[in-house]
Amino acid sequence: MTTHGSLDPRSSFTDIDRRLFGGFVEHLGRHVYDGIHEPGHPSADADGFRQDVVALVKELGVSTIRYPGGNFVSGYRWEDGIGPKEDRPQRLDLAWHSTETNQVGLHEFAQWLDLVGSDLMLAVNLGTRDTAEALDLLEYANSDADTSWTRERARNGRVTPFGVSMWCLGNEMDGPWQIGHRNADDYGKLASRTAKAMRMLDPDIELVVCGSSGSGMPTFGSWERTVLEHTFDDVDFISCHSYYQEMGGDAQEFLASGVDMSRFISSVVAIADAVAATKKSRKRIMISFDEWNVWYLHNEDGGQNDKPEERGWPIAPRLLEDQYHALDAVVFGDLLITLLQHADRVRSASLAQLVNVIAPIMTEPGGPTWRQTTFFPFSITSRLAGERVLRVPVDAGTFRSERFGDVAKVNAVATVDDEGLSLFVVNRSTTDAASLRLDVSGFVRAHGRAPRVVESHLLHDDDIYAANTLSTPERVGVRPLDGAAVDGDVLVLDLPAVSWAAIRLV
Structure with missing residues (x-):
């Protein structure tokens, strides 16, 4: 199939908030312990952080990292993770049926963020705790006044504030699995009074209220409306x-996942703007898509793929260690394209998660680390994405989806900056290659010269289920996209079925 479209840098429609390329670290399985933190590993520094993991996280290019959860945060006492390590209590984590050692807490995680060059996004516990505990944490983290909490922070090695600017008001409070689960009305009231109090302490912070934990939740829509009616002015x-x-x-249906994400975002935006209209407000609530990924949550019989309750209360068990294949990476790349297409309202997003747990980076205790297939679309998109987003209209035909009707076979987005343009494109078809012919005459008019391809990357494998593993860590990767070039005023590139690509023009 031949696809026609255009790339005109002058038609960009929004800037990009770099927080869109965020990540998520939760105290879950081997994410923190034996993942980012493994004292005694050959690559570990004096604080126990694996430097091979640090290098890969830096390569991944994550901006802001949400911490410490996730379901974990709804039972977490943040005070357990400060002070001398030998005095920190071990606790039972009800969310993941594990034992939390608290050897990594706020101070240690902030040290790790300095190593990887990312900012901190903190979640407060609104499951088992309330406004007072959220204020304690905010004072400890951000205040420069002379108080008992700030003196405690100084005794623990941090005189200056952490300066956390973005805060989550709990996690997935709509979910019946959540510790302290509440209905929308009760949660909205709690979130509103907590937000108001936190702003009294630090008026410059940005606050994220819990939306639905998925568009398939039975309360989706009504949850957003009710919660925002309570919190609209506060968050x-x-x-x-x-x-x-x-x-x-059904690989073809799976490749339509980006359509679901797009509709989810549009629905939430519509609800938020409807609440704004009823309040006669010009304020616009933005979206923090702070958990997204491919996750094999259910196996063939519909059961969750890990059952920690059958294994006692272990420390850092192997949980949710999905192995990703080439098909997963193509869908993943399309989800990133979708987030960029909605960058006017999606101003923050967090890939869930980073290491070992449904992650682009895997480690073996005492051994190596390696990149999963999903690593490549994220690292390349984060690195090449420019300052503004450009819509890329293409016409490549459709396939029929049982859930979504007619779905475009090719999906694309571009970003622009002063130097050039980056194109990100996916071929969703399981059967048809795509020949793209994109008009770049607008680039010539904008820059006064014809563009040239300086980078191209293709993620594709003839075996769509090929994966990178401990024994074959480089089975799947990216390679240059053969034949990608500018011919006159046309960018020419050919994409095989089930593939993702990125092209840089300058």
């Missing part, structure tokens, strides 16, 4: 969470 963001997986071996 800046509402969260979206969504995970995708291939079901029943």
Whole structure:
């Protein structure tokens, strides 16, 4: 199939908030312990942080990292993670049926963020705790006044504030699995009074209120409306969470996942703007899509893929260690394209998660680390994405989806900056290659010269289920896109079926 479209840098429609390329670290499985923190590992520094992991996280290019959860935060006492390590209590984590050692807490995680060059986004516990505990944490983290909490922070090695600017008001409070689960009315009231109090202490912070933990939740829509009716004047963001997986071996349906994400975002934006209209407000609530990924949450019989309750209360068990294949990476790349297409309202997003747990980076205790297939679309997009987003209209035909009707076979977005343009494109078809012919005459008019391809990357494998593993860590990767070039005023590139690509023009 031949696809026609255009790339005109002058038609960009929004800037990009770099927080869109965020990540998520939760105290879950081997994410923190034996993942980012493994004292005694050959690459560990004096604080126990694996430097091989640090290098890969830096390569991944994550901006802001949400911490410490996730479901974990709804039972977490942040005070357990400060002070001398030998005095820190071990606690039972009800969310993941594990034992938390508290050897990594706020101070240690902030040290790790300095190593990887990312900013901190903190979640407060509104499951088992309330406004007072959230204020304690905010005072400890951000205040420069002379108080008992700030003196405690100084005794623990940090005189200056952490200066955390973005805060989540709990996690997935709509979910019946959540510790302290509440209905929308009760949560909205709690979130509103907590937000108001936190702003009294630090008026410059940005606050994220919990939206639905998925568009398939029975309360989706009504939850957002009710919560925002309570919190509209108090918060800046509402969260979206969504995970995708291939079901029943239907790869073509799986490749339509980006359509679901797009509709989810549009629905939440519409609800938020409807609440604004009823309040006669020009304020616009933005979206923090602070959990997204491919996650094989259910196996063939519909059961969760890990059952920690059958294994006692272990420390850092192997949980949710999905192995990603080439097909997953193509869908993943399309989800990134979708987030960029909605960058006017999605101002923050967090890939869930980073290391070992449904992660682009895997480690082996005492051994190596390696990149999963999903690593490549994220690292390349984060690095090449420019300052503004450019819509890329293409016409490549459709396939029929059981859930979404007619779905475009090719999806694309571009970003622009002063030097040039980056194109990100996916071929969703399981059967048809795509020949793209994109008009770049607008680039010539904008820059006074013809563009040239300086980088191209293709993620594709003839075996769509090929994966990188401990024994074959480089089985799947990216390679240059053969034949990608500018011919006159046309960018020419050919994409095989089930593929993702990125092209840089200057």
